[in-house]
Amino acid sequence: MAKVSIIIPVYNVERYLRECLDSVCRQTLQDLEVICLDDGSTDSCGRILDEYARMDGRFRIIHKPNEGYGKTMNAGIKLATAPYIGIVESDDRIAPDMYENLVQLMEEKQADILKADFYEFYERDAGNYIEEYVYLLPDESLHNLYGKIFNIHKNKMAFHSYLGTWSGLYSRRFLLKEHILYNETPGASYQDQGFWLQTMIKAKRIYLVKEAYYHYRIDNYGSSMYDKGKVFAVRGEYHYMRGILDSMREAGKEYYPWLNQLQIASCFNSMSRIADSQKELLAGCIRKDVLEASEAGELDASLFDQGQKAELFSLIVNPKAYSKKLIKRREQIERLLEGYSHVILYGAGKIGRRVQRLLKDGRLNTKIKSFAVTQKEQNPAVLAGIPVEQIDQLLEYRETALVIMCVGERYIAEVDTVLRKKGFENRMVYKQLFDERDKA
Helix, strand or coil: CCCEEEEEEECCCHHHHHHHHHHHHCCCCCCEEEEEEEECCCCCHHHHHHHHHHHCCCEEEEEECCCCHHHHHHHHHHHCCCCEEEECCCCCEECCCHHHHHHHHHHHHCCCEEEEEEEEEEEEECCEEEEEEECCCCCHHHHHHECCEECCCCCHHHHHCCCCCCCEEEEHHHHHHCCCCCCCCCCCCCHHHHHHHHHHHHCCCEEEEEEEEEEEECCCCCCHHHCCCCCCHHHHHHHHHHHHHHHCCHHHHCCHHHHHHHHHHHHHHHHCCCCHHHHHHHHHHHHHHHHHHHHCCCCCHHHCCHHHHHHHHHHHHCHHHHHHHHHHHHHHHHHHHCCCCCEEEECCCHHHHHHHHHHHHCCCHHHEEEEEECCCCCCCCEECCEEEEEHHHHHHHCCCCEEEECCCHHHHHHHHHHHHHCCCCCEEEHHHHCCHHHHC
16 A cells, blocks of 8 residues: 555646656655646646556546646545645655655654655756755744644744645645645635645644755746736635634634734735736735734734834835835836846845845846855855855856845945956946835
8 A cells, every 4th residue: 555645736737747757756665656636737738647657557647627726636635545645736846755754754753744844946047957945944943843743732933834735744644534625716826825724723743844855846937826817816715714713713713813924924925926007906905904903903913024014014004105116126126137147146145145035036036147255265155046156257257147246335345346357347236126215
């Protein structure tokens, strides 16, 4: 009998599907059941899946009409027969020893759910991938939760963990006992968040692994996470999640402030992807959600970091102005970077990371060639998966790359002089990417 049932939902990902399936085939744990559900793909995915099934008897292929992510995942869960269930998205890939190592931990810890850190990756140049290690718990103060059994009731700060559902394992018995399934709204719109909530609040034994096996693709712009027409669906999913807490009566009330924080943060993340014409409408929805939660006594300001609080204040005061600020910032960044195939971030400190995250939010991170420094001593070899190189190693890009100086005010003139003497023609200060309020 298989130890793990791997559920792979598939829809129009022919470009990435073979890479995903190959990584599953290469698992060192052989006792697998691979349930691939073709949700009405109109490209060659169906033929590719059938090909793998002919080569590997562990594959079960289900061809079905297009019904959306939630229904597809629920069909996979109902078909699973192994004691543990894993989820792999069809444009991602996994390390060869992922399930062998995670099953061993699941059996040792007797966990209901187990989650591991992961990598985000994208293709910078043809065949050249950038991979950034992502902690499930971004705040280092929470890293004490790694490597021990806990539950969310006594450790609510674990709500700050990453909402992904695919980097670990689930006890099938646990899912069936607690009747945990996906919301079956049409399309592929945030249903994983409702599943995440159910598993986190109902699990008595959660185990987090401070090691990464899963590789999560962030350059598939056909993915639903980049579908501008679906970003409002996040509010519908949170309405569904609210219903889950309501059904728990008194036991669910303690989680209302956390649910509101998650909803507001998710909507903020959607603001960078939604069409400009819809930004003001979404900002108004966020404002409404915040005010209603506050009036009901279900908003806890301590759950938001300082940056989130500043953004919230700006939005609540004037949603229209806030939306215009986001549009202006995006247009300004795109204009400044237009025409450059490569970007070099000079400075591998906090400012450089801030600029890297800004470009990542705008999906311009694929242009980043490297972080640059004058001397490599006392600097990391890699930052956010991007190589840190001495500026003299990048001289071939003197005429074609844009160098963004990501250093403090007192160092700008010195760095600008160094770059000019070395022949880097295209230079700018990082502050040009931000508006006046951001600069402060």
